[in-house]
Amino acid sequence: METVITRTKLTSDLTALFKRGEVYADSWSTEVRRQLNVEDPLVDLVAKRLDDGWHVVITGNAGDGKSHLVVTAGELARNQRVEVEADDQRPKPLTSEHRLFIRDAATLDDEAILAWTAAAQSAGAQLVITLNEGPLTSLAARQGQGFYEEVRRVAHARARGEDESDPEGVLILNLAGRQLVYADFVAQALARLLPAVVPCDTCHDDQRCPRTAGRDLLSESEEAVSRLTFLLRLLGQSGMRLTARELWTFLSDLFFGWTCPTGSRDVDKLPGWWWGRVFERSSAIGRAIGREFDPIRAADANVDSRLWLGDASGLGIPERTPLLTPRNLHGAHPADALGAFASAKRAWFFLTPSIDAEKMIDRQSQIPKYAQLIEEADSVGQRAVQRMILMINGHRLKINESRQLYLSRHHRLTAISRPSLIAASETAKADDLQVMLPYHAEAHGISDAGFRPTRVELSWKGGRGAVFAVDYQSWLQLKKPRSIYSDREQEALDTALDLFIGQAPVSPGFDPEIVAVDHSTGVTTRMTVRGGSNPMFEVAPS
Incomplete structure (x- = not known):
């Protein structure tokens, strides 16, 4: 009977909570947290790292569930927890048996967080901290070379799609790339x-x-x-x-x-x-x-x-x-x-x-079709490169070519009307390009953790130059017919492509072929330029 009464009361409490709209809060009681807890494969990972004595840093955006993840994992782990409150500006004595928990870095001054961090490192205590990008950036800048700068470097590298490992003895999870x-x-x-x-x-x-x-x-x-x-x-x-x-x-x-x-x-x-x-x-x-x-x-x-x-x-x-x-x-x-x-x-x-x-x-x-591009980039990266080249060439020059990118530029001939002519005189091979998937390496080998890329980033091999990010909206824009009228979305796409193409690692070739498309008439013109003392143009409209 006691169990039934307790369960009935808890259901009543949950009903009141949902009525008030307090559907996700750090202040939930232990009973409510357990009742509403959604099983998370990351909990076991965090709990294991805590038991192993690692420092744990959870970063992300507001509402990503950083505190909930750490609190839930902490209930499974062993150690004496010292939780830093908002008015705890000066560190207390710590030992190697303590786990220092800073639930939300935004509630403390940077100086206080750095002082607590130094105290934990000096005592050999664990540091467990949840923070957003803003506090992480300011802490890294204020501390200089050290713990937070390394955390920021790793988090940013993974956000770009690089396979960056955790520093020794530190678990870093950036929930900003997670899709629950x-x-x-x-x-x-x-x-x-x-x-x-x-x-x-x-x-x-x-x-x-x-x-x-x-x-x-x-x-x-x-x-x-x-x-x-x-x-x-x-x-x-x-x-x-x-x-x-x-x-x-x-x-x-x-x-x-x-x-x-x-x-x-x-x-x-x-x-x-x-x-x-x-x-x-x-x-x-x-x-x-x-x-x-x-x-x-x-x-x-x-x-x-x-x-x-x-x-x-x-x-x-x-x-x-x-x-x-x-x-x-x-x-x-x-x-x-x-x-x-x-x-x-x-x-x-x-x-x-x-x-x-x-x-x-x-x-x-159209989203399922766009998702195929992401899946292709994950499984066969070079095939995704060719598909993106095909879209860019088709959008700018109406060329059905996927193995080489025509380095076309959006020529701004006047300030008051949109020019219709786009031309290219150089090409880059598909092998010069690669794709990256942001947050791809954040899952720490857990397949159902929810880290799924939502965009593909095209970049030049060797890490030089700009990156062209193809998200759903830019993918849709690439599929649209070009307009010669002022269009904000098309202008933004052209600017991004100009910046990306302008940093291609190629040099002008001898006797280049120039391909130009007039989008107001649909006429495509190919010109072969011959060098020497008597330059000659061979024009072949098509």
């Missing part, structure tokens, strides 16, 4: 969130409330959880970083963000069902998902007509799913009819086991 949607976070978070969902304040104990009825449908559908996870991973592939805090907020808002209006009809409750709230435009994540994919844009004559007529039999939707009949609403309330159809189509997408959801998404979104 790849670490099974969503399914585990839902498993902990859903038991705390209760009817809204309007419905009181009515289990037909969209919160609780929707909770039951999501709990019983592996397909729904998988498809929701896939949509969030889609955003991760496009470069949108979803931190632990943002994911908790989004998932809890699917249920706790809705309250039924007083005296509402069934049609008024439609916006409260989680399958519609996934695409809620008031949420940044919802807007981003809707831009890439929404089932209501996936036309299917058989499915659409049956949903419109209110005949969902045979479509595979669970019978207790609350679907209305849009046709019956259309005469008097056209907007309600469209809302009812949208809700039904989204419920069909999430809850019907038999549909090929990934194929449906692939027809609407």
Whole structure:
């Protein structure tokens, strides 16, 4: 009985926590932390390094879960912990048996952190610290050559995609490159969130409330959880970083963000069902998902007509799913009819086991195609180099060539109009280029840690020159037809390419071939320049 009471009270505490929106906080009690803890493969790594006596530095952005990771791992490790509070500006006596924990470097002055660090190093104590990029940079600058400068060097090298090892006796983890949607976070978070969902304040104990009825449908559908996870991973592939805090907020808002209006009809409750709230435009994540994919844009004559007529039999939707009949609403309330159809189509997408959801998404979104470039860069780097060369040559010169990059430049002939002519007189071989994947080496050999690159960086071999980063947006821009009108995105892409190409390690060749494309007329001209005392041009328009 005592166990049941404790569990009931904890569920009640979690419900209150989610209602308040305190979905991810460093101040959670030990019981709440354990109840909401999502299993993290990095915890065992950190705990082992702590037991081995290593220093541990966790860096990243706000909301990445730095403190939660260290605290959870610390509960598994052995040692006497000394936690530095905000008002502990002067170090206390330490011994080799102590573990010095600085939870958040931003709460202390740099001088205090450096003093505590020096005290720990002098005593042979462990140092465990979580900090953002700002404090790390200022600490490295103030300390000079030493511990924090080395940490910064390693973290930045991995952020560029280099395979940099940890310094001896120090574990460095930079969570800024982590994508939690790849670490099974969503399914585990839902498993902990859903038991705390209760009817809204309007419905009181009515289990037909969209919160609780929707909770039951999501709990019983592996397909729904998988498809929701896939949509969030889609955003991760496009470069949108979803931190632990943002994911908790989004998932809890699917249920706790809705309250039924007083005296509402069934049609008024439609916006409260989680399958519609996934695409809620008031949420940044919802807007981003809707831009890439929404089932209501996936036309299917058989499915659409049956949903419109209110005949969902045979479509595979669970019978207790609350679907209305849009046709019956259309005469008097056209907007309600469209809302009812949208809700039904989204419920069909999430809850019907038999549909090929990934194929449906692939027809609407370009992100899966972009993800192929990243996968190729990871497995066969030189093939990805050639694919990027092909895109750049095609975008600038309409040349279908992947083995050599034409060193075209965007010629700014006037200040008031965009020039249409782009020309190239030199080329660089594909073998002169390489690709890098930022944060690729941050996982420390743990395949499911969630470190997945979101962009590919093209660079010249030998480490010289600029780097051309191809993220999802620049990839889309490279695929677009060129415009001779002023276009901010195209201008930014051209500038980046100019800087990159301008640092190519090549020298002008003898008798160069000049290729020029006039993007206003589409005419391509090839000119061969012969040197000597009587230079000659051979022009061959094509």
